[in-house]
Amino acid sequence: MIDGHAFAITAETGRGKSTLTASLHAAGHRLLGDDALVVTCDDSGHRVRAVYPSLRLNPDSAAAFFPGEEGRPMAHYSPKRHLPVGETVEEAPLAALFVLGAPADDVSARPLAAAEACMTVIANSFALDPTDKDRAREKLVKAAALANAVPVWELRYPRDYARLPDVHRLIHKLLAGE
Amino acid sequence: MTDLSDDTLLTRNDQAIESRVGDETVILHLESGMYFGLDPVGTRIWEILAGGATPAAIRARMQDEFDVAPEVLRADVQVFLESLLAHEIVRPA
Numbered sequence: 001m002i003d004g005h006a007f008a009i010t011a012e013t014g015r016g017k018s019t020l021t022a023s024l025h026a027a028g029h030r031l032l033g034d035d036a037l038v039v040t041c042d043d044s045g046h047r048v049r050a051v052y053p054s055l056r057l058n059p060d061s062a063a064a065f066f067p068g069e070e071g072r073p074m075a076h077y078s079p080k081r082h083l084p085v086g087e088t089v090e091e092a093p094l095a096a097l098f099v100l101g102a103p104a105d106d107v108s109a110r111p112l113a114a115a116e117a118c119m120t121v122i123a124n125s126f127a128l129d130p131t132d133k134d135r136a137r138e139k140l141v142k143a144a145a146l147a148n149a150v151p152v153w154e155l156r157y158p159r160d161y162a163r164l165p166d167v168h169r170l171i172h173k174l175l176a177g178e
Numbered sequence: 179m180t181d182l183s184d185d186t187l188l189t190r191n192d193q194a195i196e197s198r199v200g201d202e203t204v205i206l207h208l209e210s211g212m213y214f215g216l217d218p219v220g221t222r223i224w225e226i227l228a229g230g231a232t233p234a235a236i237r238a239r240m241q242d243e244f245d246v247a248p249e250v251l252r253a254d255v256q257v258f259l260e261s262l263l264a265h266e267i268v269r270p271a
Contacts, residue, residue, distance in 0.1 A: 122213060131211070
């Protein structure tokens with residue numbers, strides 16, 4: 001969360017979701033979690049809550065943002081480690097969704113077109129049974145509602161720890177509507 | 179694949195469900211599980227196809243509504259409809 005606005009970050013594996021999340025948390029922003037989010041919608045709008053509060057980083061990112069913290073192993077198949085999370089937020093209104101694009105030389109953001117935003121939400125959501133047509137139909141309706149209600153941005157930036165504050169500033173501006 | 183002539187009547191496949199997102203559309207083909215995104219122009223063609231339409235009729239409607247050279251319109255509509263056919267989003271009636 002930044003300035004009371006909760007936002008979600010999604011991307012292909014390895015694009016830096018956990019690193020960006022950790023850098024924001026290390027900068028003092030409250031964390032929901034770096035795993036899955038549950039998105040709900042009611043009369044007050046879309047809200048998000050983390051499946052569980054977590055922060056899992058590869059050793060290099062852990063050393064960059066939490067020096068001296070060893071953490072504990074995440075799983076035998078991954079070098080990532082669980083780091084202790086500070087103050088967390090259980091649930092909050094969803095203000096934006098950020099999709100991490102391919103690395104770039106500069107920090108920039110592009111609003112996703114409506115259909116692209118909807119399909120991005122679908123592509124980054126779970127389906128326990130992809131063959132369940134009723135669930136698929138429901139997911140399309142909910143993803144469209146989310147894309148209609150919440151701005152979706154693609155963020156592109158250099159994968160350089162020194163540039164992450166620039167990414168933070170851009171996220172601040174976008175959430176503030178600038 | 180079906181040859182697409184000017185008079186081929188095309189109808190929406192009932193396995194293709196849609197959801198509007200702003201001025202665009204996302205279509206889900208329930209059988210294949212594939213999703214397709216339509217921009218505003220594609221969305222308009224999809225609307226015209228609601229009651230069934232031929233390529234010639236679609237081009238005529240689009241020519242009325244959009245300022246575009248006829249030969250460009252013909253080529254773009256043909257490619258778009260052939261894609262919908264290939265993915266079984268529409269079917270010949």
